[in-house]
Amino acid sequence: MNAQRTILFILPALSLLLVSCSFTNTGKSTDAIATDRDPVATSFRPLGQASLERLSQDEVQRICSKYEGLEVPAELVAKITASSAQAVVFPMDGNYFGDWKAGKVIAETGTGLQSNDDPSVANGGNCYACHQLAPDEIAFGTLGLPLVNYGKLRGTSEPILKYTWTRLWDSHSYNACSHMPRFGAKGILSEQQLKDVMAFLFDPQSPVNKEVAAP
Amino acid sequence: MFTRSFLATLLVLGHVPMVHAEEDIFAEYRAMFGDDSPAILVEMDGEALWSTPAGTKGVTLESCDLGLGPGVVDGAYAQLPRYFSDADKVMDLETRLLWCMETIQGLDTIDLRDKPFSEQGTQQTALEQLSAFIAARSKGVAINVPQSHPKEIESFESGKRLFNFRAGPHDFSCATCHSQEGKRIRLQSLLQLNAPAGARESFSTWPAYRISQGAVRTIEWRMADCARQQRLPGLIFGSDFAVDLITYLGVQANGEPMNAPGLKR
Numbered sequence: 001m002n003a004q005r006t007i008l009f010i011l012p013a014l015s016l017l018l019v020s021c022s023f024t025n026t027g028k029s030t031d032a033i034a035t036d037r038d039p040v041a042t043s044f045r046p047l048g049q050a051s052l053e054r055l056s057q058d059e060v061q062r063i064c065s066k067y068e069g070l071e072v073p074a075e076l077v078a079k080i081t082a083s084s085a086q087a088v089v090f091p092m093d094g095n096y097f098g099d100w101k102a103g104k105v106i107a108e109t110g111t112g113l114q115s116n117d118d119p120s121v122a123n124g125g126n127c128y129a130c131h132q133l134a135p136d137e138i139a140f141g142t143l144g145l146p147l148v149n150y151g152k153l154r155g156t157s158e159p160i161l162k163y164t165w166t167r168l169w170d171s172h173s174y175n176a177c178s179h180m181p182r183f184g185a186k187g188i189l190s191e192q193q194l195k196d197v198m199a200f201l202f203d204p205q206s207p208v209n210k211e212v213a214a215p
Numbered sequence: 216m217f218t219r220s221f222l223a224t225l226l227v228l229g230h231v232p233m234v235h236a237e238e239d240i241f242a243e244y245r246a247m248f249g250d251d252s253p254a255i256l257v258e259m260d261g262e263a264l265w266s267t268p269a270g271t272k273g274v275t276l277e278s279c280d281l282g283l284g285p286g287v288v289d290g291a292y293a294q295l296p297r298y299f300s301d302a303d304k305v306m307d308l309e310t311r312l313l314w315c316m317e318t319i320q321g322l323d324t325i326d327l328r329d330k331p332f333s334e335q336g337t338q339q340t341a342l343e344q345l346s347a348f349i350a351a352r353s354k355g356v357a358i359n360v361p362q363s364h365p366k367e368i369e370s371f372e373s374g375k376r377l378f379n380f381r382a383g384p385h386d387f388s389c390a391t392c393h394s395q396e397g398k399r400i401r402l403q404s405l406l407q408l409n410a411p412a413g414a415r416e417s418f419s420t421w422p423a424y425r426i427s428q429g430a431v432r433t434i435e436w437r438m439a440d441c442a443r444q445q446r447l448p449g450l451i452f453g454s455d456f457a458v459d460l461i462t463y464l465g466v467q468a469n470g471e472p473m474n475a476p477g478l479k480r
Contacts, residue, residue, distance in 0.1 A: 039373055040380065043456030044442075047449030054383045054448055061381040068379035068390045069409070113384050113446045129400045141400040143392065181385040188384055 050115035060084070064177035077176040085173035088166050089184065091191060096161045096198045103200025104207065106193055107133060113188065123188050125197055130180075133200070134207035144180065151202030152209040164201060168194050254347050254424040254476035257339050257431045261348025264341055270320030279315035281308065281349065292353035293473045296462045298364035305370040307461045309435045310453035312345050331452045332436045335428050346422045346433045350475040357472055358418060360465035367462070370455075374463025377456055378409055383446040389460070391445075403480070414467035420477030427480055434461055 040055055057065065063076055072080075109124025111117050127133060130144035140146075154160045166173050169184030183189040189197065200206050265288070266275045281291035282299070296307040302314055309331065316322040333339045339347075361367055381388040392400060393408040406413035421434035438457045442450035450457055 037369070037373070037455060039377060039455035039459055040382075043451050043454030044448040045451055050383075050446060050448040052448055054446065057380075057382055061386055064386070065376075065379045065381045065388060068381075068388065069394060115443050115446075115449060139401045142398050143395070143400065143405075179386075179391050181387075186384045186386070 048115040049113065049117065049119045060172055067177060072177050080172050080176035081174065084170040084185070085166065087185060088169045088173060090162070090165060091195065096165060096195060097202065098192055098195030098199050100196070100199035100203040100206040103196035103198070106189065106197055107200055122193065125183060125189055125193070127197070135210065135212040136207060147201065147208065148212070150208050151204070151206070156202055164198065165194065168197060252424055252476060252478055254431050257344050257347040258351045258476070260339065261344035261346070264344055265348060270316065270322035272319070272321040274320055276315055276319065279312070279319055281311055288349055288352045290353050290356045292350045292475070293356040294359045294361060296370065296458055296465060297361050298366045305366050305458055305462060307435065307458050308346060308349060309342050309433060310458060312342060313453060328452055332432065332439070333430060335430065339431055343422070343431050343433055347431045347476050350422050350473065353473040353475070355472050357470055358465060358468045360462060360469055362466055370459045370462040371466050373455070374459035377459055378463060385446050387445040389441065408464060411467050414464050415471035418464045418468035419471045419474050420479070422475055423477035423479040425479050431476055
């Protein structure tokens, strides 16, 4: 995922961003100031595995930055959902499930791809940062929807498996400008890791699908 | 030493199985300290440093202008970041301190710029000490980050945009975690920082003594560590990106009395 691009590649994207943002300013706009100030391009240094190339926004990032907290125009929603869904790669062998125990560890692990993380260690998915999953895990975040009893409530029909895989691979396929990382599309998790997370979500033995313990 | 081991115990207790246990235990800890804070020792070091001659010019920082005139420390933190005509730049406290060290004292700040924040368990850096001292001298002073010079407005508007800047492998921006009220990451409460209530609570309490780290951390540290968690490259100390975000936060917090160094998880 860390395709080597030159920093020069960043500049056109950035200038686009700045130009587009200048239209959304109101009142005391900064447009009057002639400036070549470019905070994104001048404020970072490569650190650990985090290279400057990470500042180069792809189209989804650029559009979603611009419309953060605002309604994304319908034609852009259509564009993002279509291109995201079209690029989803489903499991080669047609099997969606790995090991739920490995998936549990991935859901609990918050490290991976930070400048101070060891790149030789597998990335976590950090699902618990935002979602409630197993009812007996109390340290869950609330930025995402609760997913308690995920598989138990939904069953394991082909459409629900494809839907869930797609959500994990690239959430923008269903929800343009979602805040959820694109775990598959951006190579955060491997195919095997995604299968493990799927098993964690669907396996009847997974704690996600156990009853809520009595208080 | 007593404090350290006591804190370690608190941290362990923080993991008792109650959803709000972590928040509660730190609130209790804060209440126990009352008006005192372990940051006071760092403040004292900062105060001493402020009036210690240093650099090739062998002078103190006491003629440093933090925005209210040379040597005025009381209330200075509450009106930063601001535009300084001598540097033709908007500067936050930490950037301004480095500027004063370089121009007034003739101090070589290369090492400090490279390592502005102390490693856990080591002595606090000069910047952390001075920040703690200067912030404490704004306690109770209403935040008043200016928006009169065009570059101050530019910094705010830029910070507002950068807050939403999504990038990196995880597509994270500040807004990913800090654009909604009443949310949390695992058990840690998140402040909404694009609205006044959260911005006030945040800005007024940095720098802060981080209980989990046993050290005073500055607002620049907060920005750099958020960038790390965003999976971005290293945020350069005193960079426009950092200062603009701090300006954005500070202007939204205007009117709130400063209460730093705060005491945080």
